[in-house]
Amino acid sequence: xxxxxxxxxxxxxxxxxxPHYEDFKxxxxxxxxxxxxxxxxxxxxDGSIGVRCSCRAAICGSCGVRTNxxxxxxxxxxxDAAAKNSKHGENVIVVEPMGNMPIIKDLIVDMEEVHWxxxxxxxxxxxxxxxxxxREYIVPHAAMVDVTQTMACIQxxxxxxxxxxxxxxxxxxxxxALAKAYRFVGDPRDAEQGQRLKDLSEDPHGIYDCTHCFQxxxxxxxxxxxxxxxxRLRRRAGSDFHIDDRNNGHRHEMAFIKNIRKNGLLHEADLxxxxxxxxxxxxxxxxxxxxxxxxxxALKTGKVTVKKALLHEHKxxxxxxxxxxxxxxxxxxxxxxxxxxxxxxxxxxxPADTTGGTATATLAPPVVEAPAVEAPAEPAAVETPxxxxxxxxxxxxxxxxxxxxxxxxxxxxx
Amino acid sequence: xKVAYWPGCVSRGFTPELHGAMEAVAPLLDLELIGIDRAxxxxxxxxxxxxxxxxxxxxxxxxxxxxxxxxxxxxxxCSTCQGAQSECQERLDASAEYRAxxxxxxxxxxxxxxxxxxxxxxxxxxxxxxxxxxxxKKKVKRPLTGLKVGPFYGCYIVRPTDRLGIxxxxxxxxxxxxxxxxxxxxxxxxxxxxxxxxxxxITMNKKASLQMAxxxxxxxxxxxxxxxxVPCPLCHLNLDLQQPMAAAEIGRDLSMPVLHLPQLVGLALxxxxxxxxxxxxxxxxxxxxxxxxxxxxxxxxxxW
Ligand code: SF4
Ligand code: SF4
Ligand code: SF4
Ligand code: SF4
Ligand code: FES
Numbered sequence: 107x108x109x110x111x112x113x114x115x116x117x118x119x120x121x122x123x124x125p126h127y128e129d130f131k132x133x134x135x136x137x138x139x140x141x142x143x144x145x146x147x148x149x150x151x152d153g154s155i156g157v158r159c160s161c162r163a164a165i166c167g168s169c170g171v172r173t174n175x176x177x178x179x180x181x182x183x184x185x186d187a188a189a190k191n192s193k194h195g196e197n198v199i200v201v202e203p204m205g206n207m208p209i210i211k212d213l214i215v216d217m218e219e220v221h222w223x224x225x226x227x228x229x230x231x232x233x234x235x236x237x238x239x240x241r242e243y244i245v246p247h248a249a250m251v252d253v254t255q256t257m258a259c260i261q262x263x264x265x266x267x268x269x270x271x272x273x274x275x276x277x278x279x280x281x282x283a284l285a286k287a288y289r290f291v292g293d294p295r296d297a298e299q300g301q302r303l304k305d306l307s308e309d310p311h312g313i314y315d316c317t318h319c320f321q322x323x324x325x326x327x328x329x330x331x332x333x334x335x336x337x338r339l340r341r342r343a344g345s346d347f348h349i350d351d352r353n354n355g356h357r358h359e360m361a362f363i364k365n366i367r368k369n370g371l372l373h374e375a376d377l378x379x380x381x382x383x384x385x386x387x388x389x390x391x392x393x394x395x396x397x398x399x400x401x402x403x404a405l406k407t408g409k410v411t412v413k414k415a416l417l418h419e420h421k422x423x424x425x426x427x428x429x430x431x432x433x434x435x436x437x438x439x440x441x442x443x444x445x446x447x448x449x450x451x452x453x454x455x456x457p458a459d460t461t462g463g464t465a466t467a468t469l470a471p472p473v474v475e476a477p478a479v480e481a482p483a484e485p486a487a488v489e490t491p492x493x494x495x496x497x498x499x500x501x502x503x504x505x506x507x508x509x510x511x512x513x514x515x516x517x518x519x520x
Numbered sequence: 521x522k523v524a525y526w527p528g529c530v531s532r533g534f535t536p537e538l539h540g541a542m543e544a545v546a547p548l549l550d551l552e553l554i555g556i557d558r559a560x561x562x563x564x565x566x567x568x569x570x571x572x573x574x575x576x577x578x579x580x581x582x583x584x585x586x587x588x589x590x591x592x593x594x595x596x597x598c599s600t601c602q603g604a605q606s607e608c609q610e611r612l613d614a615s616a617e618y619r620a621x622x623x624x625x626x627x628x629x630x631x632x633x634x635x636x637x638x639x640x641x642x643x644x645x646x647x648x649x650x651x652x653x654x655x656x657k658k659k660v661k662r663p664l665t666g667l668k669v670g671p672f673y674g675c676y677i678v679r680p681t682d683r684l685g686i687x688x689x690x691x692x693x694x695x696x697x698x699x700x701x702x703x704x705x706x707x708x709x710x711x712x713x714x715x716x717x718x719x720x721x722i723t724m725n726k727k728a729s730l731q732m733a734x735x736x737x738x739x740x741x742x743x744x745x746x747x748x749x750v751p752c753p754l755c756h757l758n759l760d761l762q763q764p765m766a767a768a769e770i771g772r773d774l775s776m777p778v779l780h781l782p783q784l785v786g787l788a789l790x791x792x793x794x795x796x797x798x799x800x801x802x803x804x805x806x807x808x809x810x811x812x813x814x815x816x817x818x819x820x821x822x823x824w
Contacts, residue, residue, distance in 0.1 A: 190688070270715060270716045270732065271721070271725075271728060273732075274718075274727075274728040274731040274732055274735075275725065275727075275728040278728075310725065311725075314721070314724045314725075315721060315724060315725050315728070316720075316721070317716050317718055317719075317720050317721045317728070317729070317732070318565055318675065318716075318720040318721075319675040319679070319715075319716035320603075320675050320676070320679035320680055321675075321679065321716075323679065323680050324679045324680050324681065337568070337569045340569050340570075341569065341570065341571070344570070345570065345571070353724045353725070354723050354724055355724050358566075358723045358724065359566055359569060359570050360570075362564075362566045362567070362570075363566075363567060363570055366560060366561045366563070366567065366578075370560045370561065371529040371533070371560065371561050422560065423558055425558070425581075425628075425629050426560045426578070428628065429574070429577050429578060429581070429625055429626075430574065432625050433571060433573050433574040433577055433625065434571065434574065436573075439571055439572070439573060440572070440573040440618075440621065441572045441573070442572070442576075442611045442614065442615060442618045444610065444611065444614055447614070447615060448614070449613070449614040449615075450614060450615055450616065451614075
């Protein structure tokens with residue numbers, strides 16, 4: 107059996123001792139989990155090691171740690187895989203508490219401030235639409251499939267641990283809470299979608315504070331892809347509810363779109379004032395003044411010529427304009443969600459495999475983002491949720507075997 | 521080798537020295553760059569955030585245009601292009617039905633995207649996977665001996681790992697280190713290698729954005745790096761152009777030169793500083809110039 111060196115970060119605020127690393131040797135098969143190794147060390151070598159866990163099967167979300175610098179579930183990380191990307195020597199596995207959170211003891215962190223409080227902040231329950239029907243709400247099936255990805259969250263905090271905006275701005279609402287927000291924004295039964303979006307757009311630490319670093323996608327053991335949910339929130343807020351937030355998030359997005367439509371290539375000199383509402387928008391003035399040194403610096407170093415800054419060298423071809431017009435004028439936005447619809451090849455190669463990768467793959471047509479409440483008439487097919495529609499239908503029907511809460515099950519952890 | 525070349529927008533706008541350096545280095549690596557003329561911006565994630573189908577259609581068009589060139593594959597010089605385009609390609613390749621939908625829009629122009637139509641590689645990947653490190657080593661005229669270089673990958677080229685094809689066979693998240701070593705330089709390990717420069721939130725949360733840039737630059741300074749090297753012009757904007765503001769934000773003096781990858785390669789292949797546009801940086805790469813003049817006996821004229 108291979109021998110691993112478990113290098114644990116130890117810290118107990120009560121002792122007054124500085125944080126330090128301690129090595130423990132464990133003999134375990136490579137397919138065993140990092141959590142099993144920690145528990146073995148705790149049972150046999152040092153009973154004082156602090157670690158939180160419960161299910162040991164990637165379901166409860168309590169064992170979030172950083173293994174070799176990457177956040178994830180200790181019970182869902184194999185020893186051999188962890189050892190392979192170790193920079194610390196052969197079979198050395200460094201386990202540390204999650205980041206962005208205060209440490210209670212050793213590997214146990216306090217998730218209250220950066221996680222639970224933020225989750226409560228997004229009103230994580232359904233605000234029922236009136237009138238409440240006597241029996242169940244009838245909703246488009248596709249709309250519910252659309253939110254299954256966020257339902258898979260087990261609140262482990264791995265995404266929060268590695269979030270790069272959170273590192274600099276602890277007030278950022280954060281990946282887990284924003285993914286949770288989409289759970290309700292995307293739910294057609296919710297009465298407060300517009301209010302929720304307005305709130306999260308206007309908050310300077312809300313949806314426009316995400317720096318698009320993909321860390322949360324990388325960290326999440328459940329394929330929730332919080333960043334993708336944040337982008338969905340932005341699409342809803344900007345395109346469906348036309349929320350013009352004070353953080354310039356929506357303006358920046360629209361300035362960018364306008365810019366590419368017009369120039370084909372990005373024209374930065376135009377982008378800046380447009381992001382703040384155009385050269386003559388009052389909001390643009392202070393921002394432009396503060397960016398002036400940057401532009402002057404660019405001019406001075408010869409990065410940008412005056413001509414470049416003022417004149418357009420590129421013009422988008424009519425083809426590009428046509429594509430913009432065609433796609434933007436659709437009544438519903440097309441979105442292909444790999445989590446839900448999968449890759450048809452994976453399905454063809456191994457129809458039995460539903461554990462690996464992101465999700466239960468279903469041969470489904472592209473997901474049509476469920477239109478917002480005010481959006482014009484929905485295609486009729488979307489309204490008939492229960493009958494499994496033929497796969498070729500271009501509507502939003504998805505195979506009824508959509509991943510339910512908590513799925514896909516992580517069969518390979520034990 | 522012929523490649524369909526996608527320089528992106530920023531390399532021709534705010535960081536023209538990148539495009540210039542790439543053009544100067546290409547012949548030394550036996551690369552023939554064939555521009556993809558009518559292509560549009562990849563959207564840098566922002567178009568996808570606005571409308572996924574729009575981003576997928578524009579990039580499907582770029583791929584189709586690339587396939588029309590005699591290039592063996594498509595090459596970009598921008599992490600953000602790589603990430604944004606890989607994301608679109610992943611969706612386009614996943615479903616025939618979705619592709620058909622996209623192709624309906626492209627049809628009018630006589631273009632179509634087929635599954636796996638092009639392989640799109642950042643210059644970094646191409647260096648290691650197509651040109652090869654051994655081959656690269658042979659071309660080195662002026663090894664970067666003693667130059668301490670901190671790699672800065674940025675986000676789009678390393679995450680998510682599966683989409684970007686990072687695995688045991690292709691450890692693409694180690695390529696910068698490998699290239700620096702192949703060029704004879706010394707790799708500096710510091711906390712910011714895989715962090716975000718903060719560029720995407722510069723208009724929304726300037727403080728946090730500049731803090732990110734400042735922190736990584738300060739970490740590299742503390743690790744005693746002479747310079748950083750980036751495969752992404754957007755990272756360069758926040759790390760170089762904004763460096764004075766980032767320094768003010770974190771309350772520290774900073775003067776960390778930031779080189780584009782083709783500039784670093786060009787230096788080692790013997791090109792002079794001017795040809796590589798080093799004078800166009802906001803932070804003058806004095807340490808790099810000092811190094812290069814020391815190496816070749818001060819024949820290189822600094823030029824500023
Ligand atoms: S993508 Fe956004 S939410 Fe996710 S980790 Fe990065 S900054 Fe945080
Ligand atoms: S989104 Fe993923 S990483 Fe974040 S808390 Fe939920 S399960 Fe954990
Ligand atoms: S990522 Fe940047 S440089 Fe690359 S095409 Fe898009 S906007 Fe242009
Ligand atoms: S580091 Fe910054 S500019 Fe570079 S890829 Fe990340 S977000 Fe983009
Ligand atoms: S112990 Fe429950 S998720 Fe790891």
